[in-house]
Amino acid sequence: MTLSQADRLDDVRWVTQCALSRVCGGCAMSLERPVAFVGTPAEVGANAFHLPPLHVGCAEDLRATREADPSWQITLTSGFEFVRPAKEDDDRRPTFQPNSLLDL
């Protein structure tokens, strides 16, 4: 698995496709259990992530890239909710809410 799709992790269409097709946002291959989410401490605290679901290996590779936010943390889960933006949301990106957190 390689991070072949890393340049479109912010693309809402790609993020939506990953969420519904159950594919990894980093390499576009089928997700595995556990599912990894990468996010800032604020995203971890709110349990609402913007980057698509990833393989654990892809999440680690993403954190190791030059463009990575140094504050990024990895959260593992078995399942997640995909939440589309509401009209009142300034941020038009969908979010992912892990629903069965697992220990790293």
Place this chain on the structure above:
Amino acid sequence: MAISDVQEYTHLTDEEVEQIGRELDAIRAEIEDSRGAKDAAYINRMIKVQRGLAAAGRVSMLAGTWGARWAPRAQKPAVAAGAVLLGLAKILENMEIGHNVMHGQWDWMNDPEIHSSTWEWDTAQPAEQWKHSHNYVHHQFTNVLGYDNDIGYGILRMAREQRWSPFNLGQPVYNAALATLFQWGVALHDLDIERIRKGEKDPREMKRQLGQILRKGRNQILKDYVVYPALSGPRWKQVLVANATANLSRNLWSYVIIFCGHFPDGAMHFTEEEIEDETRAEWYLRQVLGAANFEGGPLLHILSGNLGFQIEHHLFPDLPSNRYAEISQRVRALCDKYDLPYTIGPLHRQYGQALRTIVKLSVPNSWTSSDQPEPPTPSRERRRRSDAERPPRRTELGGWSRRAAS
């Protein structure tokens, strides 16, 4: 009639649309918070029953064929009973278990087996391709013309807005073939034949997908038409026919249920304008207007994967299917409150309407009239955009998702 503005069609104010969204969010949150052991017990029970039916079916066929020497009169009834049991097992596995597990409805259980990433179902289409063609393309672009490949499965004209061609005259025949061979039609669904025909499909991705389909199809054929008949000894033909009957019954049943979800009168189609900048509440509304339910008892709903609650399934595709019945009461009340259409009827009527549409749309529009209900008050006339004015098809629909590393 295809709808290009759901809010205009329903005559709701901005605030009403958002309030409907908030009320549906509240239903969702309530179910998520109350998911637990009872739901887990339900899916585990379904899997146990399904495996019991499959085992009983296979054993009954083997007992009938090998036991013919001692009980010749029991042979045919035993093989026939085996076919019925196996058909039920396949229906239950595909509809209530496989389809819903692959939506991620049970991922929250953290069960390594009952998980959207690991489930492989008893049908010819590889799970990975189903999750793309169904979970993403169909559920994200529900009933949007030119986007949702489930509108006619690439061979049937199911909306009056779709251009008629002489090819459509054969629709009743194509429909019968699709129903009979449904698992194989679905197996090819994610390939996007149209894109292949136009030479737009990435050849590497096509090769990868074809490889998956060939491997899965081969295993399905080996299981039902080689291995189990071979285990039955000299009377292998009877088991082969029984297995074919079980597969045929699953094909016909799943075809009927799926066609009842979006093609009865009242289930609307949409144009691409509708999905531009769609909010969550607007997305909810499109799901309500684009789907149709059917009535029935608990057994019918289980055997149809709870897709008799198609509206609720489209609103909340990843909530556990055993909760759709209770959700439907609240969704219906909400629709009544806001005077929204909620399409529902008995199974035979819903399928009859879908069949009538298939037959009527096999001929040009001018020969027939529309059966779609009129909106509460006439909506503003909109000129339909020509193909040249439409945006190009979204590349992720058939070109799929993978690109070579840049």
